[in-house]
Amino acid sequence: MTDLEHIDGFDRKILALLQADARLTNNDLSEKVNLSPSQCSRRRARLEAEGYIGGYRAVLSRERLGFGLVNVITVTLATHNRDNAVRFAELVKRLPEVQEAHALTGDMDYILKVVTRDLKALSEFVNGVLLPHDSVQHVKTAIVLDTLKEENALPL
Template sequence: MNYERLDQFDRKILSFLQNDGRLTNGDLSERVNLSPSQCSRRRQRLEEEGYIRGYRAVLDRDRLGFSLVNVISVTLATHNRDNAQRFADLLARLPEVQEAHALTGEMDYILKVVTPDLRSLADFVNGVLLPHESVQHVKTAIVLQTLKETSSLPL
């Protein structure tokens, strides 16, 4: 099913759930003006078809001690499928990496990495990224202020 084929009720369900995944079926049905059974069937279908990939709690990074957000650009040593896969395998094992994107242009990847402090960042860059066989160059920027951070889609 394509996004264009979702009706107004499906879009409303998705919109409300992305803002509060804890909504009960009763609360959700009231907000979208559907019966609880209709709402439940639609929600289940949206989950089964992959529009809803899961539910999670959004944790407070600062309270949990990960107050330093870092944007790290990475250039690979060689540009071939095996090297890119080795780098992807490395990233999959690193919980500090919250986002990783392959790019066009000058750098190969951009990472969003959280660390407790500068020392941890230095250890991560110098002890994990730079020594890895797939990596040629790393450039790090520390985020001074986050103006907007969301995973909500503009439905």
């Protein structure tokens, strides 16, 4: 049985509504999905307990908070072994500028989405943090000119 078989149409609607606005109260949800507030509360608690809802967070304005650049950085490791990959993963986890990090197949080992305040901060990040790390062989950076779509909501 897949995880999706554990949730029904009401659960999907609750998840979709909370993705759009996590501040909805159980009363708000109950009106929108046509269930009682207590039923919505139980369903939300179950969805949280079963891991369908991993948490709640505010979406902050990157620009208003001074992070003017979004950068896509590809990284190739110096050697391809488990210890080197673990050292790189530990580095990435400590860097708050890294918004996303993905291991890849193909020519590059990792792709990072990194926010910086400006070009100087990007240069310091690449030249002062990534390149000196003993696990890193090559770094290639691209600055995002325009974001056409940025969405974290799943297509429920």
